[in-house]
Amino acid sequence: MELPFFILFGAIAVGGAIMVVTRRHPMASALYLILSLFAVAALFVLRQAHFLAAIQVIVYAGAVVVLFIFVIMLINVPEDRLPVERVTAMRVLGVIAAGLLLLESAVIARRFAMPRIPANDVGTVEAVGRALFIDYLLAFELTSVLLLAAVIGAIALAKKKI
């Protein structure tokens, strides 16, 4: 029963991602980014990672993309002042390099054999919380320092006069 849902949500995630990088206006990209992130949250549910799926919707779709939309509306670049995308040799080379990277990682993904340990509940709030607060407590506490630094940095950068 997992396979049809995997194909459906995987196709939505990839399609949304393609739309993100091809839209001209950033607002359309932001809305397609929400679509792609929701599809990835559904894939997390398929893998029984319910906690991560909830965090994905709340933090990514709920906070990060809303922040993007705020900034898009705040700076509000007029339609005729959006950057004109021109096809140059360097950019074609860049896309070819990205394609090669994709090919390489696809080959690695095909060859990577993972042992199957069936019927586990590692994605629940309890399991993730246990790992987070016992095995990785130091990393978790350092995360708060990172977020504090990001908050102070964002305020210092965006403020006109400090």
Added chain:
Amino acid sequence: MVEPSAYLLLSAILFGIGVVGVVARKNVLIILMSVELMLNGVNVAFVSAGSYLGDATGGVFAFMVMTVAAAEAAVGLALLIALYRLKETIDITELRILKW
């Protein structure tokens, strides 16, 4: 049951699309969104590997990646606002005052 390599392949595809967005677009906002796509593709690999291996560490790593992504978005957008105030453009090819 879906093969583990199918999830890794999907993760690689999402990452690759993000790389294309970073190298091929000029709009700084879309480049930042493509970086989010790349981080999200990595999260797919972490969560599926953790689930297949029966280890909660994959979920913890994905959690850390999400934190870093949120911090990166906040600082990146603050930089973008400061730059827009200064140069009135979001075209990455015009933002090259550090380039000689």
